Amino acid sequence: MATTKLNERQLAVLRRICDGEAPVTSNDSHLATTVYALRNRGLVATPRVGGRWSAELTEAGRQHLNQTDCTTHHPIPTAPVSPTKAEAAELITRLQQGDGTVRITDPAPGERARWRQILHTARADQLVPEGHHLRHTGRDRGDLVITLHPGSRPARSIPLDESVPVPDDLPPECLHPAAAQAPVPVCPDCLPRARRILHALCRAAEDNNYTVSIPASGSRASLVVTVADSAFPLFFHEGSYEAPDSSGAKYAWQRVTARTVHPSHQLELHLERTYPHPGRRSHWGDRQRWRLEDRLPNLFREITHRAHTEAERRQTRQRKEEETRQRWLAAMRQARTALVEDHRTKILRGQVQAWQEATAVRAYCDALEGQQNATAGTTHATRAWIDWARTYADRIDPALQSPELPEPPAATPENLRPHLHGWSPYEPKRA
Structure with a gap:
């Protein structure tokens, strides 16, 4: 077992490998040197599967961590007590009974690791409801937010090899179409190399189920890589430099002021700088320490990252749009019900008012007849007035007309608008 003291970076990587929550693989190229140093000391192993390695803790590495943690009193991140199946089941119940979200405000490192183990147990023991999947944010810092989403877990792209092989020579007829x-806007001397690089990109893209195509007419891009619903144009560029142009000088002593531009033979590929991906790396090219061919895996990893980011944003947007649409549909149903109720209420109130008026008219007629009889008797003109009044009362009395449930009004947008409480009657949005 290695006894040499590890530096902080090596110890952190060793703990991460022990943790197992975020595996260290050949995709983590920035950790490769550290992993190789740990492997040389016998603390980790790097078995390869399909041309890719993943770091695994050896027994010597486990003993080294135990001795280190006993000496420094620094707990291994996975030291918290393993969660039970009951805790994982309780988490699923909380998610289902609530709004599908559980938020833990800025938990301590030990508690954060315990929640990660609970999530692992929920997935490993198949406690997640069928047709749903778990997600979480805040793995290492900030609030830990756990959400339950409908649908299957989004499939991540297959990791690329550490290199995208570019052939040294390739006949034109063997190039990818x-x-x-x-x-390719490069000089004739660089054109064969540029096409070989594009050939390697096309082959690597298709190996990872991506689609490559020629850009539409008018585009400055050389190639378009499509991942699911996301398209990423790739732009080729060749550098240049200025040099004095002595071709116009007639005499050797004449001062040369003219300048001419020459291609530098330094190639560069870049992605668009777009608003959805601020601050992301977008240019890869020839430098003193490497060539463009060496940076093709980095380019593909950036495309994969952007595609995954855009897919998550689309899912979030679609989920919000669906939630808005469901709220709008509920508001429309309530508005139709409210429209019918309002219509019936107005008719009923009109009938009650008419019935009250008819009853009052009849009572008035009875009082008028009684008054006339108590005096000199009812005159012909008074009798005619009383008869007309009684006829009028019968005509407006709804009780004599056997009223029925009225037909519902037309559910036109303008009729529904007063009952929608700010929703548009035409589409799922606020008016």
């Missing part, structure tokens, strides 16, 4: 037809 997209690489052969792509517009």
Whole structure:
């Protein structure tokens, strides 16, 4: 077992490998040197599967961590007590009975690790309801937010190899069709190399179930890589430099002021700088320490990252749109019910008012007849007035007309608008 003291970076990587929550693989190229140093000391192993390695803790590495933690009193991140199946089941119940979200405000490192183990147990023991999947944010800092989402867990792209092989020489007839037809704004000397790079990109993209195509007419891009519903144009560029142009000088002693531009033969590929991906790396090219061919895996990892980010944003947007649509549909149903109730209420109140008026008219007629009889008797003109009044009372009395449930009014947008409480009667949005 290695006894040499590890530095902080090596110890952190060793703990991460022990944790197992975020595996260390050949995709973590920035950790490769550290992993190799740990492997040379016998603390980790790097078995390969399909041309890719993943770091695994050896027994010597486990003993080294135990000795280190006993000496420094620094707990291994996975030291918290393993959660039970009951805790994982309780989490699922909380998510189902609530709004599908559980938030833990800025938990301590030990508690944060315990929640990660609970999530692992929920997935491993198949406690997640069928047709749903768990997500969480705040793995290492900030609030830990756990959410239960409908649908299957989004599939992540297959990791790429550590290199995207570019052939040293390739006949034009062997080029990928997209690489052969792509517009490449470079000098003739660099054109064969540029097409070989595009050929390697096309092959690597198709190996990972991506789609490559020629851009539409008018586009400055050389190639378009499509991942699911996201398209990423790739732009080729060749550097240049200025040099004095002595071709116009007649005499050797004449001062040369003219300048001419020459291609630098330094190639560069770049993605668009777009608003959804601020601050992300977008340019890869020839430098003193490396060539563009060496940076193609980095380019693909950036495309994969952007595609995954955009897919999550689309899912979030679609989920919000669906939630809005459901609220709008509920508001429309309530508005139709309210429209019918309001219509019936108005008719009923009108009938009650008419009935009250008819009853009052009849009572008035009875009082008028009694008054006339008590005096000199009812005159012909008074009798005619009383008869007309009684006829009028019968005509307006709804009780004599056997009223029925009225037909519902037309549910037109303008009729529904007063009952929608700010929703548009035409589409799922606020008016």
